[in-house]
């Protein structure tokens with residue numbers, strides 16, 4: 001009996017690792033965390049490829065009802081808990097890990113790619129990212145993302161800005177809305193920005209420019225995020241960003 005926390009990558013059913021797939025096939029029950037991120041394919045594709053029925057786990061199930069669902073199953077038989085991206089890139093899964101260990105459940109972790117590292121495709125050095133921030137749907141009175149960007153800028157660091165999503169209603173905060181919000185909150189419209197959509201998939205889109213330009217970029221895929229680069233860039237970073245400039 002064990003709980004396997006398995007990162008399933010960023011794009012589709014085939015991004016799972018061999019180790020991850022073996023653990024899924026061995027599991028009696030398979031859950032998919034379904035509130036912090038989403039793949040480019042429907043759950044039915046995962047079920048067909050993994051050969052397992054998947055139970056969707058929303059925030060309520062994971063954060064409030066894990067004892068009577070996921071952890072109860074894991075204490076009785078092998079259970080897999082799938083996470084889009086990598087396992088520990090959202091704090092909610094650290095909590096699940098701790099709670100499982102606290103109940104004496106054997107926990108295995110299978111890592112995968114995450115949005116936190118996939119942004120390396122922009123050419124911006126991962127070592128130079130400061131604190132990550134996120135913009136919620138209801139952001140009218142929210143100031144912290146701007147404060148974090150300013151702090152990172154002062155320290156010569158890039159900022160990854162995650163954008164809210166609501167999988168129950170298939171809603172995503174867009175790069176356009178995020179740029180507008182940052183400009184309204186006082187970031188100059190000529191601040192450099194990089195918009196990223198569906199990274200790691202065939203629908204990937206990356207546009208670099210100013211906040212005003214990226215705001216008008218034609219991003220059609222989801223999920224999306226935004227990067228505000230540090231003011232000073234290494235020449236390799238500059239070269240890479242040129243590839244993504246919106247014409």
Ligand SMILES: C[S@@+](CC[C@H](N)C(=O)[O-])C[C@H]1O[C@@H](n2cnc3c(N)ncnc32)[C@H](O)[C@@H]1O
Nearest residue numbers: 084085086089114115162163198199223224225
């Ligand atoms: C909590 S994070 C995802 C954590 C996930 N476990 C991981 O490792 O990637 C969710 C946010 O990351 C961003 N995101 C996730 N996947 C993305 C992708 N493929 N392309 C662009 N942004 C993405 C979106 O802003 C989304 O709201």
